[in-house]
Amino acid sequence: MPIIVAPSILAADFSRLADEIKRVEQAGADWIHCDIMDGHFVDNISFGPGIVDLVRKQTKLPLDVHLMIEHADHYVPRFVKAGANSITVHVEPEAKHDVAKTLKQIRDADCRVGLTLNPATAFELIEPFLEKIDMLLVMTVHPGFGGQPFRPEMMEKVKRAADWNKSREPKIDIEVDGGINPETARVSIQNGANVLVAGTSIFRAQDYAEAIRELRGTN
Numbered sequence: 489m490p491i492i493v494a495p496s497i498l499a500a501d502f503s504r505l506a507d508e509i510k511r512v513e514q515a516g517a518d519w520i521h522c523d524i525m526d527g528h529f530v531d532n533i534s535f536g537p538g539i540v541d542l543v544r545k546q547t548k549l550p551l552d553v554h555l556m557i558e559h560a561d562h563y564v565p566r567f568v569k570a571g572a573n574s575i576t577v578h579v580e581p582e583a584k585h586d587v588a589k590t591l592k593q594i595r596d597a598d599c600r601v602g603l604t605l606n607p608a609t610a611f612e613l614i615e616p617f618l619e620k621i622d623m624l625l626v627m628t629v630h631p632g633f634g635g636q637p638f639r640p641e642m643m644e645k646v647k648r649a650a651d652w653n654k655s656r657e658p659k660i661d662i663e664v665d666g667g668i669n670p671e672t673a674r675v676s677i678q679n680g681a682n683v684l685v686a687g688t689s690i691f692r693a694q695d696y697a698e699a700i701r702e703l704r705g706t707n
């Protein structure tokens with residue numbers, strides 16, 4: 489699977505977001521990762537469909553929308569309208585939605601379907617849905633904030649997903665998110681991940697292109 493780098497705009501300078509989007513696109517980003525937080529499912533508030541719509545107008549890159557919100561099913565249509573190319577929802581009961589129904593809702597809206605689990609959530613909770621998704625996001629930090637340290641013990645879940653993927657065509661993407669830098673990107677890829685979300689290690693770098701090459705391991 490090709491290595492995909494998805495900068496998380498949560499770490500971008502929002503006072504000049506349009507420039508930041510253009511800069512990471514010119515620097516070689518493959519997707520743009522949009523972290524949606526509602527202050528309920530996670531202990532932080534970020535941005536909504538209005539900002540995703542604004543990002544959509546700045547770039548043709550795929551928008552990878554990560555919903556860390558309760559009742560995602562209620563908001564999916566607004567993110568589809570805003571231009572999301574993939575929408576990822578959480579499997580935990582605290583997300584307060586019917587997971588199977590929401591995955592079908594995203595599929596029926598011609599969006600790529602993503603499912604994610606928090607560090608404390610067992611892999612068994614997502615297994616019943618593996619056949620219904622295009623991407624599994626293994627959170628490598630507890631969601632809610634950028635700049636947190638990577639949790640290496642999450643690689644067990646990445647390995648299990650990669651094993652499951654071996655016998656499957658087409659394969660699902662395996663995404664990691666949280667504390668991804670050149671070193672933890674290496675570890676994640678070695679365990680089977682192919683999509684790397686990174687906020688701090690890209691938007692805090694002087695040279696975005698070099699930062700992206702280092703994550704991809706092509707420097």
Ligand code: DX5
Nearest residue numbers: 631632634635666667687688
């Ligand atoms: C955290 C978000 C991540 C975060 C990544 O809840 O889902 O996408 O922004 O930021 P870094 O790369 O700084 O850990």
Ligand code: ZN
Nearest residue numbers: 523554665685
């Ligand atoms: Zn995220």
